[in-house]
Amino acid sequence: MADLRTEAGPRAGAWAAYRSILRSRVRAQAGYRVSFATDIAATVLTGLAELTEVYVIFHNTPRLGGLNFDAALLVFALANLTFAAADLFLGHCDRLPTYVREGRIDVFYLRPLSLLGQLMTSEVSLRRLGRITVAVVVLAIALVRNEVAPTPVTMGMLALAIVAGTVLLGGLFVAVAGLQFWLVDGREFANAFTYGGAYAAQQSSLVFPDPVRIFFTFVVPAAFTAYLPTLVILGLPGGDFADPALAWWLPVAAAWVWLVALVTWRFGVRHYQGAGG
Amino acid sequence: MFVRGDLRTYGLLARAGFRRQATYRLALAAGIVTNSVFGVIRGSILVGAVAGAGTAVSGYDARAVSSYAWWGQVLLGSVAMWGWSEIADRVRTGDIAADLLRPLPVPAVYLAADLGRATLALLVRGVPMLAIGAAFSGVTFAAGPLEWALGILSIALAVTVGFLGNYLVNCTAFWLVEIRGVMLAYSIAATLLAGLYVPVHWFPGWLQAVAAATPFPSLVQTPIDLLSGHAAGPAAWRLLAIQCGWILLLAVAAHLATAAGRRRLEVQGG
Numbered sequence: 001m002a003d004l005r006t007e008a009g010p011r012a013g014a015w016a017a018y019r020s021i022l023r024s025r026v027r028a029q030a031g032y033r034v035s036f037a038t039d040i041a042a043t044v045l046t047g048l049a050e051l052t053e054v055y056v057i058f059h060n061t062p063r064l065g066g067l068n069f070d071a072a073l074l075v076f077a078l079a080n081l082t083f084a085a086a087d088l089f090l091g092h093c094d095r096l097p098t099y100v101r102e103g104r105i106d107v108f109y110l111r112p113l114s115l116l117g118q119l120m121t122s123e124v125s126l127r128r129l130g131r132i133t134v135a136v137v138v139l140a141i142a143l144v145r146n147e148v149a150p151t152p153v154t155m156g157m158l159a160l161a162i163v164a165g166t167v168l169l170g171g172l173f174v175a176v177a178g179l180q181f182w183l184v185d186g187r188e189f190a191n192a193f194t195y196g197g198a199y200a201a202q203q204s205s206l207v208f209p210d211p212v213r214i215f216f217t218f219v220v221p222a223a224f225t226a227y228l229p230t231l232v233i234l235g236l237p238g239g240d241f242a243d244p245a246l247a248w249w250l251p252v253a254a255a256w257v258w259l260v261a262l263v264t265w266r267f268g269v270r271h272y273q274g275a276g277g
Numbered sequence: 278m279f280v281r282g283d284l285r286t287y288g289l290l291a292r293a294g295f296r297r298q299a300t301y302r303l304a305l306a307a308g309i310v311t312n313s314v315f316g317v318i319r320g321s322i323l324v325g326a327v328a329g330a331g332t333a334v335s336g337y338d339a340r341a342v343s344s345y346a347w348w349g350q351v352l353l354g355s356v357a358m359w360g361w362s363e364i365a366d367r368v369r370t371g372d373i374a375a376d377l378l379r380p381l382p383v384p385a386v387y388l389a390a391d392l393g394r395a396t397l398a399l400l401v402r403g404v405p406m407l408a409i410g411a412a413f414s415g416v417t418f419a420a421g422p423l424e425w426a427l428g429i430l431s432i433a434l435a436v437t438v439g440f441l442g443n444y445l446v447n448c449t450a451f452w453l454v455e456i457r458g459v460m461l462a463y464s465i466a467a468t469l470l471a472g473l474y475v476p477v478h479w480f481p482g483w484l485q486a487v488a489a490a491t492p493f494p495s496l497v498q499t500p501i502d503l504l505s506g507h508a509a510g511p512a513a514w515r516l517l518a519i520q521c522g523w524i525l526l527l528a529v530a531a532h533l534a535t536a537a538g539r540r541r542l543e544v545q546g547g
Contacts, residue, residue: 038458045462049469056475056484057322061329064322189307196314203318207325212317 014113018121025124039127047080047134050202065204070145071234072204077139079202079226082165084131090170092123093177094194097187100180105272116265119177146234157232157247164250165225171257172197172220178264181272197222205242213241221253286381287389294393305401312350312402313409319474320346320414335478341507342476344417347410348501349473354398354406355432356496357391357439358467360460365450371544384531388440395436419506427513428504434520438495441527442467448531451538466491472498492523 029036054076058069067075096119099105108118148154176190183189201222205213217223218241228247231238238244320343327339337345364387367373376383410416419425446463450456468474470493477488477498488494499516502508508516 035455035457038455038461042458042461042465045465049465052469052484053474056480057326059481060334060479061326063329065325065329183303183307187307188304188311192311192314196311196318199315199318203322204325207321208317209321212321 014117017113018117021118021121022124025122026126029124029126036127040130043084043127043130044134047084047131050080051076051134051138054202065207066236066239067204067230070142071230071236073138074142074146074230074233075204075226076202077135077142077226078161078165078229079198081132081135081139081162082225083169083198083201084128084135085162085166086169086173088125088128088132089166090120090173091125091128093119093173094180094187094190095123096177096180097183100272115269116174120174148233154233157229160250161225161229161247164254165229168221168225168250168254168257169194169198169201171254171261175257175261175264178261178266178268181268193220196220201225201227203227206239210240217241217246221257224250224253283381287385290386290389291393291396294390295397296393308354308402309405309409312353312406313413316347316350316406316410317413319349320410323475324414335476336507337476337478340415341417341505343414344410344505345476345501345507347406347414347416348505349497350406350410351399351403351504352432352435352497352500353473354402355395356435356471356500357443358464358471358473358496360443360446360464362447362450362456362460363387364444364447365456368447368450368538368542373542374544377539377542382532383535384441384444384528387444388437391440392433392436395432399432417505417507419504420509424503424506424509424513427517428500431500431503431517431520434517434524435496435500438492438520438523438527439467441524441531442492444531445527445534448534448538451534451541467493467496470494471496472501476501492527495520495523 054069054072057064058072062068064072096105099108099119099122108115108122111118172194176193180187180190197216197220200208200212200216200220205217205223205227208216213223217228223242224247228238228242228244229250230236231242231244232247236244323337323342323346324339327334327337327342332338334342364373364383367376373383376386379386407416419428442463446456446459449459453459470477470488470491472478472488472494477485477494480488499520502516503513
């Protein structure tokens with residue numbers, strides 16, 4: 001690492017180090033072919049099981065929270081795509097308690113790289129590609145079935161939802177990782193925000209009672225990743241605290257999550273005392 | 278005398294399973310918060326579906342279906358669906374040899390500990406979930422003391438079915454180096470077909486037939502039907518009989534798998 005620094009300055013050195021860490025992570029997973037194939041199959045199955053759930057619901061009702069089956073498919077696809085992508089890059093952050101317990105976090109403190117940068121690059125869950133594939137296929141089906149016209153508004157919203165939505169959910173993982181410095185034994189608490197947020201994001205916001213909808217729109221802004229963009233793409237009216245115009249505030253919602261993430265992370269890192277040893 | 282001594286041993290094992298979990302208080306609080314969030318989301322989806330369809334779906338009105346969602350959250354901590362790999366890990370490390378040497382059948386030993394764990398989970402995770410669900414959206418209960426007793430019995434049977442299913446998954450470790458794939462496939466099928474997300478009664482006909490051919494509805498759908506008062510009288514007894522049938526079948530399979538695994542096992546070193 002010392003050579004890298006003298007060669008190209010500290011910034012470039014850090015990037016090169018992160019790049020080689022990431023490359024090694026990718027190689028490590030691709031090495032065990034059978035294990036990797038099993039993991040991919042499992043995430044594909046998880047995606048299909050969740051899709052079955054949506055199908056079973058609409059087998060019993062024509063509408064859920066103001067959406068028909070086709071519209072719900074679009075919400076499902078966007079929510080799954082953004083969550084699986086965020087999970088691929090940052091999902092391992094909620095394993096911080098394990099790193100703390102095993103003393104791996106102490107190693108991070110010793111290296112001349114940012115702690116958060118190291119945590120973020122310490123793993124890439126390539127198995128999530130299975131779930132991303134399911135989401136992309138469902139997204140294509142949903143766009144066709146809803147007869148979405150490729151206008152600047154629909155395509156712009158779609159692109160914004162996928163990119164900023166992924167950034168937003170990735171921020172949730174980091175925010176929760178910061179909390180984990182306090183919650184070592186209470187790691188399941190984190191799931192309420194990350195997996196709970198992702199589950200809420202898959203639904204029409206209108207199924208929730210007002211306080212819950214406000215929570216998942218303005219506190220943990222899960223509704224911004226799929227439901228609100230769908231309203232814009234399909235030209236649907238929405239409802240109270242679920243105005244389609246809100247969807248364009250998605251970058252602000254993502255920035256809010258990352259602000260919280262950086263604050264909890266900063267306090268978490270200062271709070272950490274070491275696991276002894 | 279011999280049988281009484283055995284029972285005492287199982288009782289002690291169950292107590293150890295109970296106390297092992299009781300140590301992690303913060304984890305318990307975190308579990309309750311997380312389960313509540315999921316309860317609110319699940320309940321809202323099911324109630325939204327009933328509202329979209331009219332007033333009721335397959336015999337569930339809004340109140341019945343939100344109660345279904347919360348009872349599911351109550352059972353979640355006790356009935357194993359996501360799987361554990363304790364026995365598979367012991368097979369890999371060779372520690373299983375010590376279990377095989379004991380004068381008690383391996384599945385029974387672990388089942389006793391699991392029943393202890395499940396009892397604690399029910400008391401400290403399940404009961405608070407029930408209170409939160411009742412406060413949030415109202416929960417329906419079994420009608421009388423007999424129905425309650427049958428409901429609680431069906432939880433114990435569901436825990437046993439869940440344990441035996443997971444035990445069999447763990448037994449594949451005698452033959453496979455890595456059982457994560459089997460475990461994942463099992464838990465995906467179990468959570469879907471148990472009716473954790475959507476009641477099995479809501480499934481389309483073909484999927485109901487698939488579910489009925491597996492032990493999974495015995496894990497969640499059956500205890501909820503009994504505890505929430507959805508099934509009573511002869512229907513309740515029939516559901517309990519189905520649970521017992523699965524336990525019998527899975528117990529025989531667990532016994533055979535353990536015996537076959539014992540012959541297959543080769544522990545290195547010493």
